Amino acid sequence: MSKDDDFFPEGYTYKWTPKSDTTLQEFLAKYKPSMVQNDGTKPWLWVAKAEQPQEFLEKGAEAAIKEANEYLADVTERVQKIQHDDSIPVRSNKKKGLKSKKELREEVQHEATGKLKEISVKHGYVCGKWLIFATPDKVDMIWSSIAHSLVSGPLSSTSAFLAKVATSPQNDTANYSHLICVYMPDVYDQGSVTEVMKVLLRNHGLNLMGVKTDLYTSIGIDSKHPSGVSSTVWKNTALMKDSEIKQLKDEYFSELSTAKSAAAEEAAAKKTSADTTAKAKPKLKKKAGADDPFASDDDEDKEEEAEKPAPPSKSKSKAKAKKPAPKKKAAADAFASDDDAGDDDEGEEARKAEVKAKKKPAPKKRKSVESDEESDEAPKKKRGRA
Structure with a gap:
C-alpha cells in the first residue's frame, strides 16, 4: 500500500456509504473485486458504516507523517550501520558481553516501534486496520x-x-491475493482491537495478518523496509492465545457445517414432498366437448362409472351354484371335448342300444298249426253289405 491508499477522493465511484443512491447489495453485485480491474484509477472498493469516515483517516495526519518520516530516516541509518559494522559479531558472546548484530538491530527496531506510537498518539493520528488476504476464487464471498x-x-x-478490498491487477499475476482492510479509529486501544478480532474470527472464520497503523502506511513501512521495523503494531498472538484463536475459528466452521447440512436436508425434504405431490396429483377430467362438443361433465362421470367393472349379481351367483345340465352328444356338439364325452359314457351306451333295438326288424310270425286250424274253424265273413 502507498501513502495515499488510506484515503479516497471526493466523488469516488467505487465507494458505498449509507447515503449512496444504490443499496449495499446492489453495489456489491455491481462491483466485485474479482471482476473490477485496476487501471490506476480504481485500486480499491470501499464500504463505510458512517457517512463521514474521513475524519478518522485524516485527523493529525500531516504533522504525524512529517515527524515520523524524519525519525524513520534516522532509525534506518542506525540499523544499516550495525549491519555493516564488522566489529560487531554475527553471534553474541556472553562471556565477553558482546551482542550480535541481530540483537543490536532488534533493540533499535523495538525502540522505533515505541517512538512511532508516541508520535501517533501525540498528533492523534492513531487510525489503523486489520489486514486480511483472500484468494481470487474466494475474495467476492469474503468481501x-x-x-x-x-x-x-x-x-x-x-x-x-x-x-476496503483491492481490485484485480490488469495483468495476470502469479499467486496474487486480494488485501482486505477493516479500519478502526484507534489501533492502540487494545480492548476495541481485540473485540474486532474476535468478530472476524468467530463470525467470519478469517486468517488475520495483524494490525497496521495508517501512519506506517503513510511513511512506507512494510515487510521489506530497510529499517526492519515491524510492519504491524499488533500481532495476533499479542492479543489472544493461539488456543483461543483456534477455538473461535473452529466454532465458526462447525456452525457453518451445521447450517449447510440443515440446508441440504431441507432441500431434500422439499424435493421429496414435491415428488410425492406430483405422484398423488388427481387425474384431470377431460374437458367437456374435447371429443364431443355436446358432452357435459355429468356425461364424463357416467362414462367413468361405465368403465368400472360391475360387481357380480346374486342371480349369476345362484346360477353358478346350480347343477350343470347334462351335456349333449359329442356328435351333436362339434365343439365338445373328449372329457365331456367321457363323463356320460354309460348314458351314451344305453341310448345306442335303444336306437339299435328300434332299427332291428321285428321277427316274422310263423303260422302255427293252431292259427291255421283257427282260421279253418272260424266262419268266413261275408263280403259286401250285411
Whole structure:
C-alpha cells in the first residue's frame, strides 16, 4: 500500500456509504473485486458504516507523517550501520558481553516501534486496520460477508467503521491475493482491537495478518523496509492465545457445517414432498366437448362409472351354484371335448342300444298249426253289405 491508499477522493465511484443512491447489495453485485480491474484509477472498493469516515483517516495526519518520516530516516541509518559494522559479531558472546548484530538491530527496531506510537498518539493520528488476504476464487464471498457485517451485522456493534478490498491487477499475476482492510479509529486501544478480532474470527472464520497503523502506511513501512521495523503494531498472538484463536475459528466452521447440512436436508425434504405431490396429483377430467362438443361433465362421470367393472349379481351367483345340465352328444356338439364325452359314457351306451333295438326288424310270425286250424274253424265273413 502507498501513502495515499488510506484515503479516497471526493466523488469516488467505487465507494458505498449509507447515503449512496444504490443499496449495499446492489453495489456489491455491481462491483466485485474479482471482476473490477485496476487501471490506476480504481485500486480499491470501499464500504463505510458512517457517512463521514474521513475524519478518522485524516485527523493529525500531516504533522504525524512529517515527524515520523524524519525519525524513520534516522532509525534506518542506525540499523544499516550495525549491519555493516564488522566489529560487531554475527553471534553474541556472553562471556565477553558482546551482542550480535541481530540483537543490536532488534533493540533499535523495538525502540522505533515505541517512538512511532508516541508520535501517533501525540498528533492523534492513531487510525489503523486489520489486514486480511483472500484468494481470487474466494475474495467476492469474503468481501461481501465483511461489508454486510460492517453495515448491519456483528461488526457494526464494534469500533470498526470502514472496509476496503483491492481490485484485480490488469495483468495476470502469479499467486496474487486480494488485501482486505477493516479500519478502526484507534489501533492502540487494545480492548476495541481485540473485540474486532474476535468478530472476524468467530463470525467470519478469517486468517488475520495483524494490525497496521495508517501512519506506517503513510511513511512506507512494510515487510521489506530497510529499517526492519515491524510492519504491524499488533500481532495476533499479542492479543489472544493461539488456543483461543483456534477455538473461535473452529466454532465458526462447525456452525457453518451445521447450517449447510440443515440446508441440504431441507432441500431434500422439499424435493421429496414435491415428488410425492406430483405422484398423488388427481387425474384431470377431460374437458367437456374435447371429443364431443355436446358432452357435459355429468356425461364424463357416467362414462367413468361405465368403465368400472360391475360387481357380480346374486342371480349369476345362484346360477353358478346350480347343477350343470347334462351335456349333449359329442356328435351333436362339434365343439365338445373328449372329457365331456367321457363323463356320460354309460348314458351314451344305453341310448345306442335303444336306437339299435328300434332299427332291428321285428321277427316274422310263423303260422302255427293252431292259427291255421283257427282260421279253418272260424266262419268266413261275408263280403259286401250285411
